Amino acid sequence: METLxxxxxxxxxxxxxxxxxxxxxxxxxxxxxxxxxxxxxFSNISIRRNGVTRMQVVEEEYEVKQMRDMAAAKKRWEALxxxxxxxxLTPKEAGYAIQLSDxxxxxxxxxxxxxxxxxxxxxxxxxxDVDNSLDAGTLSxxxxxxxxxxxxxxxPTLSLNKDFLSKVAEKYPRDKDLILACQKGLRSLAAxxxxxxxxxxxxxxxxxxxxxxxxEDLEREGPQPFKLAGIGGLSEFLGWTDQQRVASAxxxxxxxxxxxxxxxxxxxxxxxxxIGAQQFGHYLxxxxxx
Numbered sequence: 001m002e003t004l005x006x007x008x009x010x011x012x013x014x015x016x017x018x019x020x021x022x023x024x025x026x027x028x029x030x031x032x033x034x035x036x037x038x039x040x041x042f043s044n045i046s047i048r049r050n051g052v053t054r055m056q057v058v059e060e061e062y063e064v065k066q067m068r069d070m071a072a073a074k075k076r077w078e079a080l081x082x083x084x085x086x087x088x089l090t091p092k093e094a095g096y097a098i099q100l101s102d103x104x105x106x107x108x109x110x111x112x113x114x115x116x117x118x119x120x121x122x123x124x125x126x127x128x129d130v131d132n133s134l135d136a137g138t139l140s141x142x143x144x145x146x147x148x149x150x151x152x153x154x155x156p157t158l159s160l161n162k163d164f165l166s167k168v169a170e171k172y173p174r175d176k177d178l179i180l181a182c183q184k185g186l187r188s189l190a191a192x193x194x195x196x197x198x199x200x201x202x203x204x205x206x207x208x209x210x211x212x213x214x215x216e217d218l219e220r221e222g223p224q225p226f227k228l229a230g231i232g233g234l235s236e237f238l239g240w241t242d243q244q245r246v247a248s249a250x251x252x253x254x255x256x257x258x259x260x261x262x263x264x265x266x267x268x269x270x271x272x273x274x275i276g277a278q279q280f281g282h283y284l285x286x287x288x289x290x
Contacts, residue, residue, distance in 0.1 A: 077189050086192045086203045091213030094179055094206045098218070105179045105206075105218075106168070108191045109229075112156055113183050116229040117210070117222035125167045127182075127191045128158040155232070164191070165198050174199045181206035183230035211243070238263055 080086040089097065097103045098121070105122040107114060110129045118124065145157050161167075172178060178200060182188035185208045192203045210218070210226040220226060231241045239248065239258070248256050 073190070077193060080189075080193060080196060081205070085196055085201070086189070086205050088207050089179065089204050091181075091206055091208065091210065091217040094181065094204070095213075095218045097179060097204070101177075103177055103179055105181055106172075106191075107181055108164075108188050109182045109210075110156070110158055112232070113229045115222070116224040117220055117226050119181070119210070120219040120221045122181075123171060125164060125171075126161050127164050127187055127194070129161050130156045130158060133159075165194060168195065168200075169198075172200075175202060176200075177202045177204065179204040179206065181210055183209045183211050185209035185212070238266070 077086075081088055094105060098105060098119070105119050107118060107122045107124045108127040109124075110126050112130055114124050114126070145155065149155070168178075178195065180188040180191050180195075180203065182191075185206065188209065189205050192205050196203055206212075211230055213226045215225060218226070222229070225247070227243045228236075228247070231243055236244070239245075239256070
């Protein structure tokens with residue numbers, strides 16, 4: 001904070017997402033467990049008489065371990081902030097730092113979020129990015145992720161960027177002031193720990209991420225507001241995310257009518273498919289009867 005020459009707000013409690021099932025965590029050489037959108041382990045696979053494979057997910061031990069890992073990571077991250085090893089910036093303070101101190105922001109979000117909205121002049125080095133490989137393991141994770149809610153939330157399968165530290169080192173020396181931001185503030189704090197353990201000492205974390213930023217806080221580029229960059233899937237298409245509800249309250253009826261029309265179109269398309277399937281079934285029955 002002193003490095004940037006700004007008077008910043010005191011450190012406050014870390015805001016981590018609640019009421020959301022955590023993604024799977026993997027340890028990275030003693031660093032904080034970082035979230036990777038992989039599928040949980042499956043067991044007790046049984047075969048029904050009709051030949052359909054039913055997979056029963058055994059989650060109790062898995063969830064307990066995740067909660068324990070997350071609690072340990074949160075304590076380490078809180079210690080980094082409490083001890084001043086990572087300084088806290090609000091989105092507004094980050095904007096001032098960029099404008100007044102000519103600092104650049106390090107955006108660690110995956111490409112699917114970055115391409116929707118980004119801070120003008122920021123550097124993009126994702127700590128996780130969309131996994132586009134087509135090997136059997138990745139395809140299995142993608143299918144599982146889609147079936148477990150990815151179709152609704154639009155959350156893609158992500159993989160760790162193994163070149164994250166090396167790419168940061170190529171651009172910035174270890175004494176460089178680095179302002180890290182992601183969409184909600186969790187991955188950027190994990191990235192701060194990675195960088196601190198790698199020898200970076202002048203680290204600044206944007207609390208709450210870009211989603212907490214108002215449009216006047218940071219100079220934005222891209223087709224969407226910062227608050228909408230992290231949503232996707234059918235929930236975004238229908239306008240049923242919390243971020244879109246807030247936006248609709250500001251934009252008025254015109255904004256709501258767009259999503260109402262989409263919902264109506266989806267219902268009509270589903271009805272058309274259902275009727276078409278019935279007609280096709282009747283057609284097959286008539287062919288068999290002849």
